[in-house]
Amino acid sequence: MNGKISCGLCLSSIDCDDALFDEQAEVYFCDLGCFEDWADDHFEDILTQYKELHLYPVG
Numbered sequence: 001m002n003g004k005i006s007c008g009l010c011l012s013s014i015d016c017d018d019a020l021f022d023e024q025a026e027v028y029f030c031d032l033g034c035f036e037d038w039a040d041d042h043f044e045d046i047l048t049q050y051k052e053l054h055l056y057p058v059g
């Protein structure tokens with residue numbers, strides 16, 4: 001993939017080579033800082049996803 005994409009948080013234009021991609025939300029980010037700020041705003045979604053992936057009844 002070539003060219004510019006926009007960050008899902010700050011909406012700035014970034015090179016594909018430098019971007020991070022969240023394959024779950026299908027959103028691009030500049031860096032981990034932007035992802036973490038975005039994650040703060042999407043805490044409920046991330047919590048739901050985490051529970052589906054990692055929590056199982058023991059008994």
Ligand SMILES: [Zn+2]
Binds near residue numbers: 009011012030031034
């Ligand atoms: Zn950003």
